[in-house]
Structures are given as structure tokens and as C-alpha cells.
Amino acid sequence: MNSKISQFIANNQISTPCLILDVDQVERNYNQLHQAIPYGGIYYAVKANPALPILKRLVALNSFFDAASWEEIQLCLDAGAKPSQISFGNTVKKISSIQSAYKIGVEMYVFDSIEEMQKIAKHAPGSKVYCRLIVDNLGADWPLSGKFGTTVDHAVELLIQAKNLGLDPYGVSFHVGSQQTDPKAYTAAIEKAASCFTTLAAQGIELRMINLGGGFPIRYREDVPEIEEFTTAIQQSLLHHFGNNIPRIILEPGRFMVGNAGIVSTEVVLSSKRGKTNGPRWVYLDIGRFGGLAETEGEAIRYQIETSYDGSTTGPVVLAGPSCDGVDVIYQKSNYQLPLELTAGDRISLLSTGAYVSTYCSTRFNGFAPLEEYYI
């Protein structure tokens, strides 16, 4: 755990469950990514953690923002961002949200269907638009299913129609899936994007932008490739396809920007042998799948755990949340081991939980209040 956070815990009486996030670490992450790919525009994926102190710090660093809703756009404005720094990056937008965004000057919108593009043409006329491509999500721990994106052929057709409807066909986007651990996923996706550029150029439409999405992984229990492995693969692929004429590059990091900046502090509510079997102990925490750990669904994201007994003898455990819901099991198949001494009332830390925790948290499932949040 980072020393700023451990000092904060030591010096304050904080109740559990809570999220503690070091905003300086967000700045270090931003700078690391900026240095690795200096020509890339960093559009922070606000949905990863929309807390005001994070947004304010990123505004100070001249970051851009990827917003999923009109409500997230408002949060960015509250933090001091200009509308021109914000992309409306959800392929599914309410008409009223498009109208509101257009009215205050948001310039860039995404679509992946004729129906959404027509909504943008009508309610945000003349705007820069980009079409989301569907790409392989192999290698991602939190993939995106078939919910978003369309084929290269269809994207080409839609971007031509977008121009005919008075929009500015600005570029294409894709998303290789969240917590993507294979740099080659970007190479394959950039090839698809490049083919849109070529086909449309032959028809007199010059795209100018590729949005590489997010997906950069962070370390949970296992090592992941360094960010430079991804940016090198991206750089090589861009040079291969575009030579000296590289379009504007946009990145949408969320997890990479805030994940390792935060930890969840939680209390063991019960550690029980559960009968006379030789099975693992069950350790029940005061946070579970409905208290913010939604990404443990299917045990997709496996957080690293720190306890005050680390170094002592451990044994296998099943980890579960505090609710009466049978689905609220965190890890049962992922071979977690925790110290045998661990007992009810002890505090433990779930590391790298700065992204996609506070916002997934339910309003009051089983009566439990949302976790507290501390930005330091």
C-alpha cells in the first residue's frame, strides 16, 4: 500500500467500508501515460471514478474527458473543464442529453448505428462525429460483449451518410476491452481503423482522428505488461499504416488513471469454518458485490489483499459480502489464501480499487449505506 494512504489510515478514525484514494497518484499515472504517448490526447473515462478532486486535478493537468452521460458532462464542467475538452462517448444517448450537450458547446459525439447518428444530426447539427468499430476483446478480463460497435463496412457507410446529413465525419473509435493484457489487441484494431481511413479517402472523405479507447491494464494479483509495451505497439502500428501522416490520437483511460490510486478498507464481519467439513473457511467482509465490488462478477477482477497478519501462516478462503444474497460471493474459485489468525473485527485492505468501485455501489442493498470516500 502507498505510504500516504497507510498514514491516513493510521492517523484517522475511519469507519468501514471506505475508499481512500491518493490524488497525487492519479497525477503520476497521467504523467506516465502522457510521456509514453505524448501525441495522444488523454480523455479520462469519467465513469471509472467521477469524484470531484480527481476531475479537478485532471483539469489542472489539461486533461480531456470522456463522458458517458449528460450528468457526467456536468461533473466535468463543475470541475472546471471547458466543453471543448469533453467527448460524449456513449453510443446510447438520450435526445435530451444530446440537446443539452450541444447547447453548452460539446463538440464531439460517438455513434455505432444509423439511428443514433440521425439523432446527433438532428439535435447536434454540424458536430464532429466518430463511429465505433467492433473489435476483438480476446485478452481482456472485463470484455465488452456485442453491445457496442459495428463493422468496418457499415462504419464506412454510416460516416458517408453522416456527411450527407451535415455532420463532420471526424474519425473512428474502438475498445479492446477493459483490463486488456495483450498489446497486439491494439495492433489488430488499428488495422481496422486504418482501413476505414483508406476506403473513405477514396470517396473524398478525410477522417482525422482515431480514438483508441481505454483498456490499459493495471496490476491486481498478477503482473501485467508495462504501459510502454502498449504504446510502443500502438506507435509501430500507426507508423505502419499512416507513415508521416498520423491522425489525431485519442485515449480513454479510466482504470489505468485511478485504479492503483485507491484502496478499499473493509472489516471482517465473520470468519467461519462453516460446518465440520475440511473445506475452506468463509470470510465475510462488510463490502461485497453490491457494495461496490461489482467487477468481481464471475471473479473477473481479482484484487490483491493486505492484512496486518501478512507473513504468517495462511489457508484457503472463500470471500463473500455481508448481504443475505447468495449471489454476493466475491471469490470462491480464484484460490485466495488469507492468514489463519484473521477474525471478526479485523480490518483488511483491497488494493487498487480506485476504479469502478464507488460508482457501482448500490444505494442501500440490505440496508447498508454506500461506502465512504476519502480523496487525499
Add this chain to the structure above:
Amino acid sequence: MNSKISQFIANNQISTPCLILDVDQVERNYNQLHQAIPYGGIYYAVKANPALPILKRLVALNSFFDAASWEEIQLCLDAGAKPSQISFGNTVKKISSIQSAYKIGVEMYVFDSIEEMQKIAKHAPGSKVYCRLIVDNLGADWPLSGKFGTTVDHAVELLIQAKNLGLDPYGVSFHVGSQQTDPKAYTAAIEKAASCFTTLAAQGIELRMINLGGGFPIRYREDVPEIEEFTTAIQQSLLHHFGNNIPRIILEPGRFMVGNAGIVSTEVVLSSKRGKTNGPRWVYLDIGRFGGLAETEGEAIRYQIETSYDGSTTGPVVLAGPSCDGVDVIYQKSNYQLPLELTAGDRISLLSTGAYVSTYCSTRFNGFAPLEEYYI
């Protein structure tokens, strides 16, 4: 849809997504269950929907309450319930919650492990306790996994130890799984409960209560057995095992009490053909898995849908939520069909969504506010 709710929608300008719940229907459900099993104490599972108007109505009907947390106990007290009407029905309780509940006079506590029972013995001395048995959840659409309950042998051992620690070994409980459609599930579970009674009686411990849990199903897309089929099976099983000496019977209905009393009104944000394929349309709603429809995980609970075009030509659809999360797909495999005319801006209703929706809802995922709630 029930006419009181449709009139409310017609007469009010309500924004989506929202939950509208008819509290009179809750009363009808309570009375139906009470008539079907008049000797059963009805402990409403507060977690299904803890809204104050529901709790107040149930207090007026002399209902009891099953609380999952100290916070839910407080909600019951706020609604006018007496501590003696409340059971603390979570096998995983914080010590501070046990202390608080004991202090105000809550008399009944559950456990399924030695560790939890010792916590109760220390912090709620002398209380009535019951041990949760693990039983088969076959036939349940929302089963409970291995998270709760212990074997008959172990339960017997724990109840003896409970007595030795000064607790009152009151009975046993089980849960056949939520949305259980097979009445025989109760028969098999009651047999297990009865064997605890017999074994303990031989050792001088007279249990006096069986808590049958919840699980009674309601109609979603498919018909389910009437409640009387369940209560008849329960009655026969109790007579078979206990003759004229039937112990106190407790029921913990949640879904059965409030599910069919509520509907979710939601707006179609986008209806799109998603490319040039012949696949189904994708219909994106302004509520999804993280806006309250958590029980659609794995498409376990399949809500019935009403639109204003019902009766016109339909076609297959995939239903998804409004967030940028690929996991936020509601129904992809369950063969949903919706009218071809349905388009962005139309409102549709998800029926029987009164239970397990409002509380699962996330605080602000993707910036979206929790759904509004109307109790009429």
C-alpha cells in the same frame, strides 16, 4: 398492469426510470398469504423493498419483519414496529449491530456457524436463536449458492452448544431459494428440520420454531404454482412430521409480498439494427443491470414487458441498459420479442418489479441518478 398504477402514470408527468408501487396490492398479498397459512407468522423480508409506506402498511397489518442489518431494523422501528416483531435474520452480523439490536430489545437471532453463535452469546446473551440449515435450491430461479446454512448434524451440535452458552435454542431455519417454483422443495426441507427436533428432543432440548424462509414465486413471463399449492405441501409435511404438535411456523416472504405490486417505467433510449446483419434489433433502455435490474444477471429473472404498441407486429430484440459497460445487457438469450414500431423516446413498463429493484440500484454508475420511487 394494475389500473391504479396505469391511472397514476396517465395523470402525472413522471420522468423515467422510476418505480411505481401500489401499496394496496401489498396488503392484498399479505392477506392472501395469511389466509393460506393462518398459523404462520409472516416476517416480511425488508431487503426486498424497505420503503417506508410498505413497512407502515405492514405494521398496520400486524406483520413481523425479517431484517438483514441494523439499518433495516432501524427502518422497521421508524415505521412503528416493535423490537419484538423483528428477527435479525442475517447469519453474518457485525458485533456492533448485534449490540445495538440487543440493546433495543430484538429477541431473535440466526446463525449457521460456531463463530457467529459465540458472537450472539456474548453480545445478546439469553436471546432466542435459530440455526440455518443448508437445503437443496433446485427449482429456484435465484438460488442461494453455498453461502448460507449448515448440515443437520452440525446444527444439532451448535444448538446444544448454544444452550450451554446461555442462549435459548429456539429452532431452525432454511431457505429453498428465491423464486422457487417447486412445492416439494419445502417438503424436503421440513424433513431436515424435523430431524433436528427429534435428535435434540432425545438430548433434552425442545426446539419450538421452524422458519421456512422465503422463496414463494410470483408470475413474471411464465405461470407459477398458486401460493396454496405451497402452503398445502407445507401443511401436509408439518402434519406428517409433527402431528398435533406443530411448532411455531415463521415465513419470510419478500418477493411474494411486494413483487407484483410495482412496475418500472422506462424510456427507450435507442432502438438500433446494429449493422447490416440479420440479427435482432438492440433496444437500449434508460435502466439496466446497474440501475436496479440486478436480478437479470444470467437472465435469471425475466420480467414481462408492456408497451403501447402491444398487439402489433413484433420482432426479436436484445435488451440492454444505458451504460457504457458491456456487462450491462439485460436479455440476450431469453427470446424477447417487442413491437417493430418501438423507437427512441417511447415508454415501456417492466411488470412485477416491486421487489429487489430499488435497493440494488447503483448510486450513480455512468452518472445516472437512482430511479425515482412512487408509493401510491
